[in-house]
Amino acid sequence: MKKWEHRRTGGWQVAVLAAVILLISSGCASSQTATGKKHSIALVTKSTTSAFWHSVKAGAGAAAAEYNLDFTFEGPEKEEDYETQNRMIREAVERGAEALVISAVDYNANAEAVDQAAKKGLQIVVIDSDVNSSGVVSRIGTNNDAAGEMAARALLDGEEEVLHVGIVNYDVNSANGQQREEGFRRVIQESPRVADITTINVISTTEDARIGTEKLLKEHPEINAIVTFNEWTSLGVGWAIRGQGLADATRVVAFDSNVVNVGMLETGEVDALIVQNPYAMGYLGVEAAYRLLNGQKVTAVTDTDTVVVTRENMYDEACQRILFTFEAINEQI
Structure with missing residues (x-):
């Protein structure tokens, strides 16, 4: 499997910074198609039930709200079920999604469905787990x-x-x-x-x-x-x-x-x-899709950072923010 060559985001505040940049630059790009409809983005993940995926959904939803996008979020019940994930990709194409943000269950078995989506004109962004597809424009996640x-x-x-x-x-x-x-x-x-x-x-x-x-x-x-x-x-x-x-x-x-x-x-x-920082993966994944739909350049690979938390440092203020931000997100979902 090909390794990602990562560019770091610069910290856990990445999603907040992205929102600030958005407010400063609002009006510079359109969140609508030529017909006046909102751009449509499909996020298909490996699963939807864990705290990790709840945080991804929260970040993606925040970006979709900031950029005024139609946004769907789905994934199979089991993280090994690449066949259901492939079906979800095909259905997203049929619904008229313009971009696909995906965390692939299987590096190779999901490749054909992603390739076909790219051939249909969808912009492809990977978060968290890669797929063996030349159609991927941007990869965002943990190194x-x-x-x-x-x-x-x-x-x-x-x-x-x-x-x-x-x-x-x-x-x-x-x-x-x-x-x-x-x-x-x-x-x-x-x-x-x-x-x-x-x-x-x-x-x-x-x-x-x-x-x-x-x-x-x-x-x-x-x-x-x-x-x-x-x-x-x-x-x-x-x-x-x-x-x-x-x-x-x-x-x-x-x-x-x-x-x-x-x-x-x-x-x-x-x-x-x-x-890891799943909130940033969700936010930046949807943001990258939005930028691609508006003809803007995106970074090929973005590292969303990881932190080691131990009993010795878990009560430090920085670690508390990392650990319990995710809990607060999950309580709201």
């Missing part, structure tokens, strides 16, 4: 390779002299999960403290991740460090660690932020969270 490296360094911050590492990843066909694992492995394998690495891939649900982690720990009781790469798998790993009473014996680095895994950070089942 997944760098986030994986960040997770490795967070794992190595523990005091364990010898590390037996378990990786709990999700769908092997999802670009972002594989990129995170590649970055993680590159850094972790350089450490002389690492004795071995065992990897499993699970369906991206809390229950499947919990069951998979429990089985992993049963088969490899020597494991004393675990990394996992999205919200659902993070919750599953956390519940498995709590259920097995291994919080003090196992260092866990997880991804994303919601009220449950922040609680697990407090109580010790999780030792560090790699927190």
Whole structure:
């Protein structure tokens, strides 16, 4: 899978700054077609149910409101269901969407549907998870390779002299999960403290991740460090660690932020969270589509930043804003 070469957004305030820029430059571009209708943008994500996707929706909705756009938001029930996502892409084209903002379930299996949408004239913007399509004009999201490296360094911050590492990843066909694992492995394998690495891939649900982690720990009781790469798998790993009473014996680095895994950070089942900025992904994704529809240039790749939150810094003001901004968003949805 091709790696993104990222340009950083410059911080967590990106969506606010974008809104300020919009107010300053209002009137410079049209949010309507030549017939007077609002521009129509379809956002199709890997799922719609987690705190992560709620934050994406909130950011996208804010941009759609700011730019006076018609905006739809949908995704399959399961994050592995590329067929439903392809159907949603085709239906968006049939409805007359002018731009598609997508987080792809499957790097290759979603490519044809995205290619066809581009051939029909839709502007294509990727957020979060990439797709193997030449029709993509702009890619916006976490620098997944760098986030994986960040997770490795967070794992190595523990005091364990010898590390037996378990990786709990999700769908092997999802670009972002594989990129995170590649970055993680590159850094972790350089450490002389690492004795071995065992990897499993699970369906991206809390229950499947919990069951998979429990089985992993049963088969490899020597494991004393675990990394996992999205919200659902993070919750599953956390519940498995709590259920097995291994919080003090196992260092866990997880991804994303919601009220449950922040609680697990407090109580010790999780030792560090790699927190992304899904609100900015949604906002900037829709904003990029708007700019493309108005003939404006957009950045090919934009990095929305990630932050490491630990028990030691979670009560710092900056980390509190990162963690609990997302909770406030989700309470409103």
